[in-house]
Amino acid sequence: MSMSVQKALSQEELGPKFKVGGKFTKRQARANFMNGLFKNYFLLSILMLCFVLAMVIFFIGRTAILTFKEVSIAEFFFSLNWTPEEGYFGAALFIINTLFLTALTLIIAVPISVGMAILIAEIAPKWMRNFIRPVLDLLVGIPSIVYGYLGLTILLPILREASGEGLGDGILAAALVLTIMILPTISRISDDAITAVPTKYREAAYALGSTRLQVIFKVVLPAASRGIIASIILGMTRAIGETMAVVMVIGNTAQLAKSLFSPASVLTSNIVMQISNVEFDSTWNHALHMMAFLLLIISFILILFIRYLGRKGGNEA
Amino acid sequence: MNSFARTQKNARALFMDRFATGCFYGLGALILLFIAWLLVTILSKGLFDITPEFLIKLPEEIAAGGGIGPMLFNSFYILILSLLISVPIGLGAGIYMAEYAPKNKFTEMLRICVESLSSVPSIVFGMLGLAIFAEYFGVGLTILGGAVSLAFLNLPMLARVTEEAVRAVPNDLRNAAYALGTTKYQTIKTIVIPVAMEAIITGICLVAGRAFGESAVIILTAGLSTSGEMWDFNLFSPGETLAVHLWYVQSEAIVEDARQIADKSAAVLVFVVLLINFVFRVPLWFNKRNVRK
Numbered sequence: 161m162s163m164s165v166q167k168a169l170s171q172e173e174l175g176p177k178f179k180v181g182g183k184f185t186k187r188q189a190r191a192n193f194m195n196g197l198f199k200n201y202f203l204l205s206i207l208m209l210c211f212v213l214a215m216v217i218f219f220i221g222r223t224a225i226l227t228f229k230e231v232s233i234a235e236f237f238f239s240l241n242w243t244p245e246e247g248y249f250g251a252a253l254f255i256i257n258t259l260f261l262t263a264l265t266l267i268i269a270v271p272i273s274v275g276m277a278i279l280i281a282e283i284a285p286k287w288m289r290n291f292i293r294p295v296l297d298l299l300v301g302i303p304s305i306v307y308g309y310l311g312l313t314i315l316l317p318i319l320r321e322a323s324g325e326g327l328g329d330g331i332l333a334a335a336l337v338l339t340i341m342i343l344p345t346i347s348r349i350s351d352d353a354i355t356a357v358p359t360k361y362r363e364a365a366y367a368l369g370s371t372r373l374q375v376i377f378k379v380v381l382p383a384a385s386r387g388i389i390a391s392i393i394l395g396m397t398r399a400i401g402e403t404m405a406v407v408m409v410i411g412n413t414a415q416l417a418k419s420l421f422s423p424a425s426v427l428t429s430n431i432v433m434q435i436s437n438v439e440f441d442s443t444w445n446h447a448l449h450m451m452a453f454l455l456l457i458i459s460f461i462l463i464l465f466i467r468y469l470g471r472k473g474g475n476e477a
Numbered sequence: 478m479n480s481f482a483r484t485q486k487n488a489r490a491l492f493m494d495r496f497a498t499g500c501f502y503g504l505g506a507l508i509l510l511f512i513a514w515l516l517v518t519i520l521s522k523g524l525f526d527i528t529p530e531f532l533i534k535l536p537e538e539i540a541a542g543g544g545i546g547p548m549l550f551n552s553f554y555i556l557i558l559s560l561l562i563s564v565p566i567g568l569g570a571g572i573y574m575a576e577y578a579p580k581n582k583f584t585e586m587l588r589i590c591v592e593s594l595s596s597v598p599s600i601v602f603g604m605l606g607l608a609i610f611a612e613y614f615g616v617g618l619t620i621l622g623g624a625v626s627l628a629f630l631n632l633p634m635l636a637r638v639t640e641e642a643v644r645a646v647p648n649d650l651r652n653a654a655y656a657l658g659t660t661k662y663q664t665i666k667t668i669v670i671p672v673a674m675e676a677i678i679t680g681i682c683l684v685a686g687r688a689f690g691e692s693a694v695i696i697l698t699a700g701l702s703t704s705g706e707m708w709d710f711n712l713f714s715p716g717e718t719l720a721v722h723l724w725y726v727q728s729e730a731i732v733e734d735a736r737q738i739a740d741k742s743a744a745v746l747v748f749v750v751l752l753i754n755f756v757f758r759v760p761l762w763f764n765k766r767n768v769r770k
Binding site for chain 1: 701728
């Protein structure tokens with residue numbers, strides 16, 4: 161090691177006229193070449209990612225836009241009539257159902273998930289914290305299709321019993337399954353946000369005589385609110401894009417969800433149920449692509465919103 | 478009067494504090510019990526009935542007693558192919574974002590791309606694969622299409638875990654390497670990546686676990702059927718995976734033991750995912766112990 165350093169120095173001092181061990185300069189040249197090569201490789205990799213994103217937008221968008229050749233924009237976005245066999249392509253009902261399902265999921269999931277985050281970050285002793293975090297990560301690992309299957313075989317009979325109507329499938333069943341799926345996402349990111357709140361804030365509040373509950377709700381949660389909102393939005397993107405778990409419990413009927421137990425259909429479930437059965441050049445297929453494009457746009461908007469939250473937080477700090 | 482009001486308020490605050498603490502613990506206990514129940518239900522319903530034949534036998538269309546051999550094989554085959562494609566690119570992208578990316582508009586744009594890509598719903602990747610492989614190249618539903626689409630899905634997550642892992646490497650180590658006269662690439666290869674390896678492998682395991690259970694992408698790109706042979710390495714044969722088979726069995730199959738097959742498939746799926754998450758980390762634990770000594 162020290163040998164080579166010595167050589168490097170002397171080579172520099174002597175200049176190119178004296179070749180001290182031509183082997184070394186070759187090695188150096190190779191190191192420089194590799195350096196440049198891999199820099200370009202790393203740059204190329206990240207550009208590949210951008211290329212994939214461009215492909216997603218291009219391939220889906222290109223087919224999606226064809227929808228409006230045959231279907232008016234107003235019909236697609238505002239009509240509730242989805243009977244592709246007869247040429248009616250009103251996607252409004254899927255959009256409304258998706259929003260309804262997401263809202264219901266968040267109403268159930270947010271209190272539970274944020275409660276878990278508070279428990280982990282503020283209340284639980286250290287050993288318990290170290291136990292709960294990996295267990296929540298386990299939940300992330302379970303495949304969505306398994307959640308759907310459990311919902312179908314265990315949750316639906318319970319709901320059927322409880323509601324006494326129909327098969328028990330519908331928005332509520334889907335929302336309950338989604339709740340379990342997004343619980344770890346929201347909990348873990350909120351947990352990080354709460355843990356990141358500086359200890360001095362808490363100490364200041366305790367010094368004023370607050371109880372722990374008051375510290376949590378009046379100091380810690382407001383201070384961590386941006387991170388918590390970001391976690392909720394991330395959970396939301398997961399809920400909106402989830403397909404297989406939803407498709408197994410929602411009933412797959414193209415109608416507006418009038419009650420919590422009426423079989424319905426959302427954007428993702430409708431796409432996966434119908435796309436393999438349609439002709440590639442049919443309006444039906446185009447309309448399905450338009451629905452996927454909508455999903456894309458919704459997720460992009462949510463991601464940009466998270467960035468906006470993050471930037472605002474950065475400026476204030 | 479005044480002091481009386483204050484103590485009452487205090488008492489109420491203290492009571493609320495204890496009450497809420499109890500509630501939070503109750504919630505935590507409920508969730509943990511629920512998770513335990515979930516895992517026990519999935520695994521106990523299927524895992525004990527599994528025989529080696531079930532894991533390698535061909536599925537039956539009508540008679541009972543079919544196996545999941547080809548699907549299980551396809552699951553691993555597609556998973557490995559997709560990792561072969563996505564790991565080099567994902568790691569490269571993550572390293573670029575952590576080590577090279579300058580602080581400017583271009584980097585900001587790259588970051589938005591990565592985040593947007595990670596928010597794309599999996600079904601959309603399935604449709605992309607369908608558009609590229611079934612429509613553009615006209616090869617239909619194949620193992621290759623499934624693997625490539627799955628690789629697309631993995632990319633942003635791999636890039637993110639790599640970036641985080643590389644960023645966590647202390648700068649002192651890099652500076653020490655530069656002081657010895659190494660180039661940037663040599664520093665990354667010999668110092669940064671070995672230090673970040675543990676976190677990177679953990680990240681790859683998470684991604685692999687997710688990819689193993691992914692079904693929406695595979696349904697659209699690799700199809701609902703297999704070539705009907707075991708050990709079929711042909712990239713262009715249809716590649717139904719285990720996760721997709723679970724869907725197929727419970728929704729379309731007419732065999733009488735569909736319920737048992739579904740239960741067992743679910744158990745195998747969860748078991749393998751847990752295995753991927755744990756087994757690959759075991760060597761790391763030993764490694765860590767050695768470092769500490």
